[in-house]
Amino acid sequence: MLLSFRVANHRSIRDEQELSLVATEFNEGTGRETGTRSEGKPVRVLPAIGIFGANASGKSNVLSAMRFMREAVIESLATWGKGQGVPRQPFELADEASADTSLFEVELLLGRADNKTRYTYGFELSDDRVESEWLHAYPSGRRQVWFEREANRPETEGGEFRFPGTGLSGRKDLKDLLVTTTRSNALFLTVGAALNHPQLSAIHRWFQDNLWLVTSGSDVEARTAWTRELLTRKEAKEMRDRLVTMLASADLGVTDVDVDAESGEVQLLHRGADGSSRRLDFWEQESLGTHAWFAFLGPLLHLLGRRGGGVLLADELDSSLHPVLAAEVVRFFQDAEANPELAQLIFTTHDATLLGPSVVERPLDRDQVWLTVKQREGESALYPLLAARKARNDENLERRYLRGYYGGVPRLTTGEVARQLAALERRLEAQRTESDPEPKATTTA
CATH class of the missing domain: 3.40.50 (Rossmann fold)
Incomplete structure (x- = not known):
């Protein structure tokens, strides 16, 4: 430390x-x-x-x-x-x-x-x-x-x-x-x-x-890709559970995360008006605030999960x-x-x-x-x-x-x-x- x-x-x-x-x-x-x-x-x-x-x-x-x-x-x-x-x-x-x-x-x-x-x-x-x-x-x-x-x-x-x-x-x-x-x-x-x-x-x-530096600028896209990559790893179940919990608790309307096993594409799930789960295109339909929080969670959860912090x-x-x-x-x-x-x-x-x-x-x-x-x-x-x-x-x-x-x-x-x-x-x-x-x-x- x-x-x-x-x-x-x-x-x-x-x-x-x-x-x-x-x-x-x-x-x-x-x-x-x-x-x-x-x-x-x-x-x-x-x-x-x-x-x-x-x-x-x-x-x-x-x-x-x-x-x-x-x-x-x-x-x-x-x-x-x-x-x-x-x-x-x-x-x-x-x-x-x-x-x-x-x-x-x-x-x-x-x-x-x-x-x-x-x-x-x-x-x-x-x-x-x-x-x-x-x-x-x-x-x-x-x-x-x-x-x-x-x-x-x-x-x-x-x-x-x-x-x-x-x-x-x-x-x-x-x-x-x-x-x-x-x-x-x-x-x-x-x-x-x-x-x-x-x-x-x-x-x-x-x-x-x-000494991982995160900014509000051009690294958002890179951190988003890195967070997605973390979710595709074999040992990523606990990471995924934590990420879903923090996305849901942030009152962004997100209820779950779907990871395509082959392409690695990640989509956030939202509850529809009829109670069903709806997928939104991450870059086209999700808000900038959701982008920022998702990109921030990758480094955050990685460090919190590391032995030795x-x-x-x-x-x-x-x-x-x-x-x-x-x-x-x-x-x-x-x-x-x-x-x-x-x-x-x-x-x-x-x-x-x-x-x-x-x-x-x-x-x-x-x-x-x-x-x-x-x-x-x-x-x-x-x-x-x-x-x-x-x-x-x-x-x-x-x-x-x-x-x-x-x-x-x-x-x-x-x-x-x-x-x-x-x-x-x-x-x-x-x-x-x-x-x-x-x-x-x-x-x-």
């Missing part, structure tokens, strides 16, 4: 920002026990995090950074080798940012329910190479450095590596092979997994199975789902019975109703709410709601958020857009009058 994520110098994110999924002392019960302790206290993890903010404030770029880190771990050995350097995306609004490194780091908790270990893995990238990379483990609460890498020796292709202690297993000749195989623009973790190093493969596997990244959750349905998705992740493997949801949204006017109506605890703001030079800042005016639990978070008490909303007064546009029209009209005055009338004899 994911405990935290750090990023710097990626798209609109200039300075280092950190997103934490560890429950705080202000949590009202959504935090889940992990069976581990830190500094003598039990560690509880959050099953869901909501990131709120104005348009273009950087919400989506937090998820983009997590997705980039996943792709780097999976693809750096094969894909990055096809071109020169590293395909990163540094902050564009400051010239000096291109000379600074981009940072990505996760803190993970992996292992069996009764024997979990905390790990910290990260790396820094320049346009040309991997500048540093590290993996630390905490098997008994104390740090073990499994490896550290620095690109400070040009004569060494992959950089300088350190393997202090005995935390990272394997003979010296195996580690030497991994080092000599690692290019300057490839991650050591990726190389280790490619050569089946057991410890490195376990960390690599977490990235491969997690997973992390689902949902960009603009409110753009494809009704607020009531979006709130139910959050509650689904919060429910220990519905989500026994502790899958996690990180989503961005503009939907202030998810903050709720009261504690009872609020699907999120205060420490599950994060905000993004765009600062003066265009860089994004990410911070928890609890850092903004120490929001009390009995506050109407929805109303106070919309009024700008916590930040993360457009700095506009009521009617300002209309007033600004009207003022522009007046200026344009004045300019047209000045450049093309009406001709004076003339008289003839």
Whole structure:
């Protein structure tokens, strides 16, 4: 499970920002026990995090950074080798940012329910190479450095590596092979997994199975096809039962799902006026809301059904789902019975109703709410709601958020857009009058 994520110098994110999924002392019960302790206290993890903010404030770029880190771990050995350097995306609004490194780091908790270990893995990238990379483990609460890498020796292709202690297993000749195989623009973790190093493969596997990004855009059709494909597998009966239950409970009028065994075509069944089941063409007759919910359920149910859970990244959750349905998705992740493997949801949204006017109506605890703001030079800042005016639990978070008490909303007064546009029209009209005055009338004899 994911405990935290750090990023710097990626798209609109200039300075280092950190997103934490560890429950705080202000949590009202959504935090889940992990069976581990830190500094003598039990560690509880959050099953869901909501990131709120104005348009273009950087919400989506937090998820983009997590997705980039996943792709780097999976693809750096094969894909990055096809071109020169590293395909990163540094902050564009400051010239000096291109000379600074981009940072990505996760803190993970992996292992069996009764024997979990905390790990910290990260790396820094320049346009040309991997500048540093590290993996630390905490098997008994104390740090073990499994490896550290620095690109400070040009004569060494992959950089300088350190393997202090005995935390990272394997003979010296195996580690030497991994080092000599690692290019300057490839991650050591990726190389280790490619050569089946057991410890490195376990960390690599977490990235491969997690950080699934879903958006409201072009991936809907691809996710729909993937959900359909899941339903055609031999072991898909339980998946189908869950999918039908969630389609029916969403009040979409769907009563069942029919899967053609030969073609794999999926049709949703609706109850007709005479009580019979009627099939509707999925793309031509089903609503866009039904498309969005069906496409969302594939990744959702896949992660919820995986041993060890997973992390689902949902960009603009409110753009494809009704607020009531979006709130139910959050509650689904919060429910220990519905989500026994502790899958996690990180989503961005503009939907202030998810903050709720009261504690009872609020699907999120205060420490599950994060905000993004765009600062003066265009860089994004990410911070928890609890850092903004120490929001009390009995506050109407929805109303106070919309009024700008916590930040993360457009700095506009009521009617300002209309007033600004009207003022522009007046200026344009004045300019047209000045450049093309009406001709004076003339008289003839």
